[in-house]
Amino acid sequence: MCATYRRGRTRSTSSAPRIDARKTSASTYGTTSCCRLLSTGIATGRTIRFARWRPAPTGKRSDHQCRKEHIVTTTSEPTGEIFDGLQEYVAACQEIDDYHVIEGVDWDEELGALVEAVAETIPNAPMLIFDKVKGYPEGYRLVSLLGASYKRAALALGLPTDKSRDELAELASQRLRAVKPIPPNEVPAGPVMENVMEGEEVDLWRFPVPRYHASDGGRYIGTGDSLINKDPESGYVNMGTYRMEVHDKNTLGLWMSPGQQGxxxxxxxxxxxxxxxxxxxxxxxxLTWMASHGRSPWGESELDHAGGLRGRPVDVIKGPITGLPIPAHAEIAIEGEVPPPWEEARDEGPFGEWPGYYSGGTLGTGEPQPVIRVKAVYFRNNPIILSQAPMWPGARQTGLPMGAGRGGAADLARAGVSHVVAVGTPFAYMRVIAINQQYPGHAKQAAMAAAANTRNGRWIVVVDEDIDPEDLKEVLWAMTTRCDPETDIEILNGMWSTPLDPLVSARPDKKESGDHTNSLAVFYAVRPFHRRELFPGVSRSPKELRQRVMKKYGDILPFPNV
Structure with missing residues (x-):
């Protein structure tokens, strides 16, 4: 069957009802109706059990119900809708007509190639919802390019979607700098428990797991995933994103780079x-996934950070098997265990990674990698796999400059670096820090603080406050006109990298010794502090004027992001 696509609001034509998550808030339907809605589904067969839902007492809010709340607070908290689950967020994206539904795509290479083509060629790429994947029934879906448009990124952060990209970037920066951790809230049940597979019933092939790249060694369910484990000594709960390959119906391959907290x-x-x-x-x-694929310092749980991003706790269920927290509104969750590699390990990969090369896993180390023995699978009705397969760096998946990772503006401020205007990552291996210089050595202080918190870096560029650190054209302009190669380039050696780095994996000496380090170049692309007054003035039209004329003539000229 050829793949087809539809744009606009969609409705399932299957006999089983499609959950309309837009209508599940208590203020719209009431708790009883919400619970009834959550108990519907399309999954059938003896291996599936439907959870029994009990309505909350009249006038009281159910701990497990889906909700989408309006929160009016300061700039440190969301001011719009915050979504408990992926289904609710996808439904909201459908409301603003920022998506395509693709039906009949082949999970073997075709899906990955299509996502890459869209991300590479379409500015503010639409969210792609894959349904009726080849060999799978309607309702078992994947979603890709979750935040590739600035409007969808703003929607996720609870920001208004009717503002320009630059305005939203500033609002996002304000929010992210002011986030305070909020611990998760344990609840007795949640939508993730609508369907349960345990023991011999476990079958990971029930889900449309893609093989993304031509030379991938298998099918990867874990690209937009979150793995949760707990330090046995301190009790610290870590949540991180690590790639996971489906080996068989109840075994996952797991690749975690050395030094990762998980x-x-x-x-x-x-x-x-x-x-x-x-x-x-x-x-x-x-926002929970955003916290997961970022990095918090050891001892600071990413689940707490997710609560801070959301402005309220993540609802979690205590895992019946592991006792670990399971996000109550997750689409699909598994419980299991990772045995010592000498007890059980398998070849993992190869897999096309974010630098744009096949790397990591058995290919990168020459050794079998850990596995997850899956004991139970839980999933919502009409589950959606978050598909965030790495693509070569020219295919952008982010609509707004978030700067939420380590070495971002908030981390630099904690390190004592003042007047950091913004931090951006306009391309892979490159971090750009925009500062308002206040004293001699300010640029170097910012660069060294960023380098100390950078992993997988190749270039750190410090620019003045008039440069957008997410705009590669502006960054290159600053590098070519304000950076003197003789005095303004510094090389740092022995910096923390990863086996995914193609320069590391291509050196047998580093591969054999486990030396996952590289060098890092620092470019000081700022006006020399002591000669700022002598530096020529910029002839470019002021930003405010450019924005004003683009809005004025936007109806006859195709300006982007207006």
């Missing part, structure tokens, strides 16, 4: 000869 926690169990209990989810609300 890997360090696994090591703590393995050193005692024990398997590490884990939970993994394959589709959460966008």
């Amino acid at each position: 890997r360090l926690i696994c090591n703590s169990y393995w050193e005692k000869g024990e398997a590490c209990p884990v939970v993994a989810t394959f589709g959460t609300d966008p």
